[in-house]
Amino acid sequence: MLPTGAAAVSSRVCDSDLKISNILSRYPGSTHDSFVWVNSGVRERLMDMWAMGERCWLLGDSGYPHEPWLHTPILNAEEGTLEARNTRYHIKARSAVERCIGLLKGRFRCLLLGRKLEYEPRKACKFINACCVLHNMCVLGGVPYVEDDGYQVIPLQQGVTSMLNEARAVREGIIRRLQN
Template identity: 50%
Template sequence: MRDMSDPFALPDRRFSELFGLNKDLVTYLFNNLVPHLEQEQRQTRVPRETRILIALRFFATGNYQRGVGEEFILSSSQQVVSRCIEEVAQCVSNHLEPLWVKFPTGNETRNQVKASFMEKADFPDITDCIDCTHIAVLAPSEEEHNYVNRKGFHSNNVQIICDSDLQITNINPRYPGSTNDAFIWRPSQVRRLLKSEYDRGERSNWLLGDSGYPLEPWLMTLHENPDPEIPEGRYNRSHKITRSIIERCNNRLKQVFRCLLGERKLRYNPQKVGHIVIACAVHHNLCIPAGVEFEIEPLADNVNVIHFCRYCGCAMKPAYFTG
């Protein structure tokens, strides 16, 4: 009989399903987050490792706090779960985001990303893809009207930039749902970086974005309704195939860390939601180089995008999912 109080005694696959990360990655989080978490001042205080596991369990399921705490491997009250989520999310945002969410700046790194995009989608000189996705939230008590998005529900509009391997290289979750994508992009650090490089004479680095973004010398968007047989139509086709990578990234992020999926709204203030989104993005990036794989199911909305073979990177038949 295994020790029912020790989550690490669970089988590896079951452990990953419960917490969204494998045992090695959770051990990495213990080593890097425990020194920054508040120490136990009394004997009954929940250990710091357990606080991390509680937060991970919530990120992976999006369940109600009471339900997370009542699981036999965690056994904590709703109030404790709430504090753990806030503490761990903020700690990850402050200490691990700078290490794991980094926009490529060096020529060597960018050339590797460009080669990967070229290999997978046959589109030259692309460094990243950009898109925004809505994270459903409970109506906030302040400026509630600003959080109603174009689809009619309350949300944070989160800007995500990713590379060809689905690694998130930049994320901004701090805007309300009514904010359009172009408004979030305009003052962003990545745009300022690309603009400064362009002003210095750099002409071979581009992002791909959809029609919600403005056409700029460093950001390529779609032509409007071109004939599919002319160069503009062929460009649109290649653009959509390549930019579908960001759709896959959004899909994987929400399916693995289901607190972002919208099945249950995040019932927190917008600032806390931002920390949770960043924490999930960091964990998403941890999983990719570690080779952690999950069964990703299609989301509810049917959006026709191109699916890439996981072994060779070639385009396959359309799959249906959304970011």
């Protein structure tokens, strides 16, 4: 499944468990989704598989071209028809990618639209790829996502508290030496 939106910095393929199986973060956010798709290795691989008789496909939104290996919703399907029913199921199934992107951006706030990665493009792409890898690690490890803008105070363990007190004493000693 592929995301949509001019703000998308990359193209992601994910499964229904919200695991990202492919990421393409080569193009700037203003690049149209269909351009990214046409230039992706996933499309090339699916075309090759299709040519060899292997049948599989991805679900994309209406920003992508309808191809044998990439299905898009049927726009303006007449209500009550099989086409409209197919489109409802398509949209429901494809919602996984929207949830995946929301979860990814929620965990890694640097990927939000209002934020900018203030690095040269090649390095920014590495950040995006790293966020996707960490996202998959969180999903596979069952790390819960808590949607909260506040900060959670985690009590320090006893050993950490004593080390913190020792560190403060060392710093105070350094500061006292500066007075001499």
